[in-house]
Amino acid sequence: MADSITLRPAEKTDIEGMVEVLSELLTLENETVDEDAMKKGFQMLMSDPERYCIYIAEQDGKIVGMCQAQSLVSVDEGARVAYVENMIVKGELRSSGVGAKLLSAVEDCCRASGHIRIHLLVLEKNQGGIKFYSRNGWKKDTHVYMDKEL
Template sequence: MITIDTAKKEDIDDMINLLKQLFEIEKDFTPNYEKQRKGLELLLNSKNAVIFVARYNGKVVGMCSIQTLISTAEGGKVGILEDLVVDENFRGKGIGSKLLSEAERYCKEKGGLLRLSLLADKDNKKALEFYKSRGWKFTNLICLRKFFGE
């Protein structure tokens, strides 16, 4: 049976393995154990973030995170959904839908968020169709980024 709950520090290694699978699909990112560990620790310790995990017999087989921001366009708190990934051996079983539903419920009921946004790899047709089939809308925005350091 699949259960959804919030991540704990003990889940970090399982989540790093999931991020490795995700970053092997996404063209803009490269798996890096130490960076992913540091990022997950920061999220777990942040009052402005939550990580949900899907467990199968106690093992983490899926995850997603939400970070809270302030939007001047919305006049309040909004969220960014990141790293929605399900272990490749457990895909097609509704786990991603359960994680997304929990994330949306959290935003509406507990987070008081007005909007949830996400970025998806433009060539990941499965992911794009997944979100579209669940009521997510494409926008006219284009993601730009600039690195500092390294």
């Protein structure tokens, strides 16, 4: 089934499909799904090509997965680093290798654009996700994630 999947960089015309697949991720994480906010977020992010790297997986013209990274600056290292904000493959295609290919494509994109490191957050309860990232060369860090509404 994964043989019929193609990967490519996302374009602004893909926003609707990316919102649809991202909604599945947010539902899995018990997060609020606000499609208008997601559309606005993708439009803001994609307004500057230097700020992002997004790859999508397509099957029969439909988006079935995506991996999205954003560019940050590490002042203490004087270099660009990337943050993977969203990574999702539709349920029926998980464990087919599509996720690993998406992640690798985004890593290559970030490397090619001068990023020295890439990081992400994964929910502690998402043991499948943690195992997936570990199998793909990612390591746990000692930092503690904290959040505050503004």
